[in-house]
Amino acid sequence: MGFLRDLVNAIFTGPTLGPVLIFTISVGGVLALLRWYRVLTRPKVAGAALVAAVVAFALSLGDHNFRLIVAKPDNVPIVMLFFLVGFFTWLALRQAALNDERIEQGKPPREAEESEKSLTWPDLVYIEFLSTVFVTAALLLWSILLKAPLEPPSNPTETPNPSKAPWYFLGLQEMLVYYDPWMAGVVLPSMIIVGLIAVPFIDPNSKGSGYYTLKERKFSIGMFLFGFVSLWCTMIILGTFLRGPNWNFFGPFQRWDPHLLFPLVNVDLSEYVWVHWLGVGKPNSILLREMPGFLAVIAYVVLVPPLFAKRLIPVDIAAKIRGSGLPKALGEVLAAPFAAKAFFAEMYQRLGFVRYNVLMLLVLSMMSLPIKMVLRWTINLKYIVSIPEYFFNI
């Protein structure tokens, strides 16, 4: 047990391996769920996963440092979030799996057969009454058992270390580590809100209305799960459990030592290009200095959508790779980018120019977050475009 604990701590301490691993697990988990949802949502499989999670959690509670963080009244909702998000994702995908099987057999979805109507009195009123009683009781118990963290009056000269936002803002706080405040605090959140409002206008697919399905709506559900589970919830969990003093990453069983030192030197893209690669020193002109960053951003926003929209090669490469006799898993992984490319080309045909480009802009701005996060974790990239003279950083 002690060996396992030390191993986990060794992996998750520090600025690189831990966050990359957690992010890989959460993205890989969502992808696997989308690919093998019929097997993974079977009650036996999902139940085994739940039992494993509960057992791992219960065993971890034996550790003093883990208990200190997990049982903190502030953090109890995040433990609940971990299990609740898992449960509701399972619930939706399980029903989608059952429906998709029925649709394949030519039957209508379950929702079409089961009447959804029920009587207001007594059915609905009873349920509402009972819910009121239970929720009130639960809140009372909660408020008695877990003390609200009342602290001394605020003192502007003393910043708690670490300083954490309320749990529902920890995703935002984590975003602020990677992007400049105007980007992480203004542009990206606005894009999330505007993007969610725009969804019904972008998506002309009328399938999945009134019933659960994944097969008919794989892209929409995949995008949502990626944004909500892999990004938002994962960032909240990272921020709550792994971010310690000085906003460093700590292992889950590690003491939060404020003097633990991680050598970290963040480097702007301009410095990488001009100083490290070309070896000439940064140019004086701001525009020239930041040209690599501007080119990268413009290429990302302007070139990627048309690149994905057009069929460059007439052959279906994905099918070729899958049929080439490689091991199945390897073939799947190699074929995935080409399959995605073909998928977007087909989507361009379906959505048309305007809707496709609006969608791509939203998708690209969402993807800019994990891209920047991984670049920061792996090569310590600070800003792609960095003009502190005019408060403009990307």
Add this chain to the structure above:
Amino acid sequence: MADAKAAGTETTRRGALAWLLGAWGLFGGACAVGAGAMGRFLFPNVSFDPPQTFKAGYTSDFEVGKVDERFKAKYGVWIVRNDEEIYVLSTTCTHLGCQPNYLEAEAKIKCPCHGSGFKPTGINFEGPAPRPLERFRIVLAEDGQILVDKTKKFQYELGQWDQPEAFLKV
């Protein structure tokens, strides 16, 4: 109707306008008084803010190679002395304005909010802070004490750290 006319209580057009004007006048007057009071509120009789300009003692009070934290709590500055000069660093993080801690053992300034790190010179080198900490004006007063003036700041990215009052030669 006829009775009302006889009693002289009928509302005439002119009378209604007069009422309207009076009522709006009263309402507007009340609002103006309220706004005035609100405006007055912005200029308190007594300010408990520490002064923007203060004397920080003599140059000999500061050790070479040390970040002096004595003025952090009251004035929000660190005073740093190296081999050649003394300079005054702001204790406000340039990322989102939290107050970082000086970690003496590691010789760095580290922000607990988003992990920005600064060297004792004020240069940002880790985390998201986009620019170095700001420095404040520092001169010698007539009595030989160090005078710190927070109303004038010097920013590295604008090339202002080389300006004459951004540091004190010792």
